[in-house]
Amino acid sequence: MKIFIYPIIGILISMNxxxxxxxxxxxxxxxxxxxxxYHIELDTIQHIxxxxxxxxxxxxxMDSLKYTxxxxxxxxxxxxLNRMTATWIGxxxxxTFIIRKFSRTNEILKFEIGNENETGWIDILKIMPxxxxxxxxxxxxxxNGMRDGSFTRNPIxxxx
Numbered sequence: 812m813k814i815f816i817y818p819i820i821g822i823l824i825s826m827n828x829x830x831x832x833x834x835x836x837x838x839x840x841x842x843x844x845x846x847x848x849y850h851i852e853l854d855t856i857q858h859i860x861x862x863x864x865x866x867x868x869x870x871x872x873m874d875s876l877k878y879t880x881x882x883x884x885x886x887x888x889x890x891x892l893n894r895m896t897a898t899w900i901g902x903x904x905x906x907t908f909i910i911r912k913f914s915r916t917n918e919i920l921k922f923e924i925g926n927e928n929e930t931g932w933i934d935i936l937k938i939m940p941x942x943x944x945x946x947x948x949x950x951x952x953x954x955n956g957m958r959d960g961s962f963t964r965n966p967i968x969x970x971x
Contacts, residue, residue: 846970849890849920849936851946853966855883860957867947867958877957890922890934897924897934925951932960 860877861870870876887900895910911930912923918937925931934948950959 847892848971850887850969850971851890851966852885852887853963854885855881856886856961856963857881858961860954860959863953863956863958865958867949867960870958897922 858879858881860879861867861875865873865875884901889896889898889900890910891898892910892913895913896907897910898905898907908924908931909926910922911925912921914921920936922934922936923930924934930951932948932950934946936946947962948960953959
């Protein structure tokens, strides 16, 4: 099993701006953005697991998530597209990972994060139908035969 800090699996954010303010669509539906740093702050995390046979969306639709534990702590993630790094910040502690691949499609930002050798998890930032923003993250490795991750509600998102 790869050793990675469990990343955020899902962040549902109620924002006062639309994703269009973050990314403007071109004629070919690929958003253009000069935003190069995305900073997310959160205080609570709900860890979850679901069947390896299901995508996260399917597991949610089937109401088959297992809520394994819940914890509170003020942490942040910085996604720096200039340096291609993702930095976890917990108080005085920081741990930096490599953004191995980044893509932008329609209103979706996708970060593949890990080390110099392999991807450990994939974070996806997308607009939801209710205009909130969702950040999902799925670990690449299974844990006891199940998909693994976590989510939080009402974090703060800023971009530069």
